[in-house]
Amino acid sequence: MLRIDNLHVRAGEKEILTGVTLHVAPGEVHAIMGPNGSGKSTLVQVLAGREGYEVTAGSVTYQGRDLLALAPEERAREGVFLAFQYPVEIPGVNNAYLLKAALNAIRKHRGEPEVDAFEFLALVREKMKLMQMDESFLSRGVNEGFSGGEKKRNEILQMAVLEPTLALLDETDSGLDIDALRVVANGVNSLRRPDRAIVMVTHYQRLLDYIEPDKVHVLAGGRIAKTGDKSLALELEKRGYDWIKQEAA
Amino acid sequence: MSVAPALQANATLERYRTLFEERFTSGPLLEARRDALDAFLKRGFPTQRDEQWKYTSLRRLEARTFVLGEAAPVSLEPARRPWITHGGGFRLVFVNGHWAPALSSPMAQPPGVTLVTLGEWVKHEPDAVLEYLAQASHRSASALEQLNAAFFEDGLVIRLSPNARVDDPIHVVHVWTSTTRPAMAHPRVLVRAGHHSSCTLIEQYVCCGEPESFTNVVAILDLEEGAQVQHYRLQQESPKAFHIGHIDVCVRRDARYGIHDFSLGATLSRLNIRVRLQEPGAHTDLHGLLPPSGTQHLDTHTLIEHIAPHTTSTENYRGIADGRGRGVFNGKVLVHPGAQKTDAHQSSRNLLLSPTAEFNAKPELEIYADDVKCSHGATIGQLDATALFYLRSRGISEADARVLLIHAFAHAVLASVETPAVREHLEALLAARFGSTQVTS
């Protein structure tokens, strides 16, 4: 589904990624861990099409296509979804409006009929229930005045409505209380299907108790320094990152 | 050597004298008009050497010759008229500066309100008008206001009786029709809101076609104790128009004056708003949207004077400059000595949509009291790249995302428009200007 090969990324003068290779097959869940500033957000943002980063070498193919050649909106319509580490507040753009516009943009691209107001509301109500979100969030500006945890929930609500093929979750678990973590994990798990894949960036082993990963990677020194299974996360919890940095050096 | 340009300038101004002598030959106001004309001619149009006009040049206006606007029919069928036609209320239409009874609501007055056109007032109560003019000249003494006092012909006098609550808006429309020669009008709008009265005033400046016009309007409002006036001002004049407006408001004890200034049209627009918070408890809210595009120059200067203690004001202006458009916002808050417990907040946020667009935003605080709470902030920037990316990452096209963000930015001013007909009208205008999204909502 997703093949990242030898990806080099630079922002201005700074080399952030220096040869990331990562292959994700349909149905898989991958966790990416790593020290602060190691480039985890950079990686997922580049996958989603964020401007301001220069890819100096390497390639990314998604479902057999050159992902980097697509505009961000084209990637979204092709089923790529990024849950932001820091969801953006957009006062004046209605939350429900954005959700519906996004859903219809994707449906239109797939050649499916757009949903009308009635169908949309039914769908969103169902997903909001899943996310245990109050319907009043729909009428507010996008993330406007949302608490940190509410913003994260809203990201997963969007994901649940848009049903992406490749979901990139950037620290969706950070800032969530214990109950919210369970709710968000539920939302993510409900998306799991053999034809979909999930890449989630996290700092905490705890999330992986709820969402069982197939693989755990450590991003350090600009590349994937180590790959393992769930037990790697447990080991990191105990030992920190220094030993990996030393191993990689 | 230095005499020559002055003489030349005088020659330009002399055209106004000639025009005056042709038009005004008798009548009870002649002397007052002539005094005003002399005051104007002596000072001439303000120049950029004047601090208040630093960013706005009137040279293009000065170079043009205007005749006085003449009454004319509006041939457009009702559905295509450029003003707000639904939403009820009481409407008065002025065409090329002259009252057009055929287009206005019948003169049956809503209860508690006396509406008189200025033309009628001059005819029936010239002494009262003279007295008013003498008073007004203290308040509106700038050269351009003197020009208005010399040439004014029509306009509107609104009197609200004490305790009168007028629910339906009073809608004043100034429309220019296509004229063969550039034409000007100097209307006046006078509002006296008796104690504890309230009303909504919608003022619209519109056009049919693209006339070359010059509007120089003076509005004077007095709010007695506890009165509330909500003022919506929509300037939608022709791309060839010059629009100058002066608003002078005096707010008494516990009264509230709110204005939404939508300066959208004209090639050059300058609005001066001065609000005096004269007695304790007086409050004012100023909202404005200035979206210069093409080669438009849109300028609003506001002055809020906190004269009495315990007076409050908020100000929220937004600019969206596109193309080679230029916007100017100057917001001055003056806290007089003794105006303790003043609470004044001002915000001016501005968006540049093109590299050739410009915005000059300047807050000015002048405080002569020590126990006050004042804040101001002015920002100028481009569309937020992170927000753009966020929307695009949800499948929204770049063009649609830009449109959404621009509307969201303007929404901060639109959101506080309480009259639905006004808000819908503005939404349609802004959609026409900035585009609407392809996404179905």
Ligand SMILES: Nc1ncnc2c1ncn2[C@@H]1O[C@H](COP(=O)(O)OP(=O)(O)OP(=O)(O)O)[C@@H](O)[C@H]1O
């Ligand atoms: N546009 C940019 N310009 C310059 N430096 C950047 C840019 N974007 C990211 N960086 C730098 O690249 C490094 C990686 O940042 P990134 O946000 O990807 O880290 P991260 O692994 O997600 O960290 P965290 O765990 O703290 O979220 C950091 O040092 C950051 O300051």
Ligand SMILES: [Mg+2]
């Ligand atoms: Mg990060």
